[in-house]
Amino acid sequence: MAEHEQEAIALGxxxxxxxEERGMSAAELATAAGIEQQYLEALEGGRLDPCxxxxxxxxxxxxxxxxxxxxxxxVQDAHTAxxxxxxxxxxxxxxxxxxxxxxxxxxxxxxTAIGRFERGAREPRLTTILRIARGLDLKPGMLLDEMIxxxxxxxxxxxxxxxxxxxxxxGGHSI
Numbered sequence: 001m002a003e004h005e006q007e008a009i010a011l012g013x014x015x016x017x018x019x020e021e022r023g024m025s026a027a028e029l030a031t032a033a034g035i036e037q038q039y040l041e042a043l044e045g046g047r048l049d050p051c052x053x054x055x056x057x058x059x060x061x062x063x064x065x066x067x068x069x070x071x072x073x074x075v076q077d078a079h080t081a082x083x084x085x086x087x088x089x090x091x092x093x094x095x096x097x098x099x100x101x102x103x104x105x106x107x108x109x110x111x112t113a114i115g116r117f118e119r120g121a122r123e124p125r126l127t128t129i130l131r132i133a134r135g136l137d138l139k140p141g142m143l144l145d146e147m148i149x150x151x152x153x154x155x156x157x158x159x160x161x162x163x164x165x166x167x168x169x170x171g172g173h174s175i
Contacts, residue, residue: 009046
């Protein structure tokens with residue numbers, strides 16, 4: 001996945017997280033920001049990055065300054081993301097009262113792999129994340145909650161949309 005796509009996904013997750021924390025539905029935020037709900041859902045899904053006017057409208061819809069949304073973008077390098085995943089894995093494993101050895105046995109990995117995942121010393125593959133989720137009887141998304149891993153700074157806020165051709169539109173906005 002390209003860095004630009006990762007940044008759009010990170011921004012979308014931040015928007016969704018703030019919206020949910022404020023107890024707002026997508027329809028409510030779209031109305032408050034003066035944008036179409038379909039466009040908001042595309043933003044939250046990381047399928048596009050908003051122009052500055054939309055960011056200002058979203059901040060207004062939330063009732064705070066635009067910089068507060070940017071603060072939500074936890075720009076992380078790959079190691080930081082691995083450490084964050086490991087902490088979340090350890091937290092959920094302990095909540096389920098499952099030992100590292102038991103989880104390893106359930107999902108078919110060597111027992112030391114679980115410890116490496118939890119320390120951030122090893123990045124699990126997507127298939128391994130899915131097996132871990134099944135081994136802990138969780139939805140895979142629970143392992144990834146509150147993680148926004150991007151490869152660099154959020155260009156979505158500073159990028160010029162003029163240099164990219166995007167043939168599709170949602171609500172009159174390019175995607």
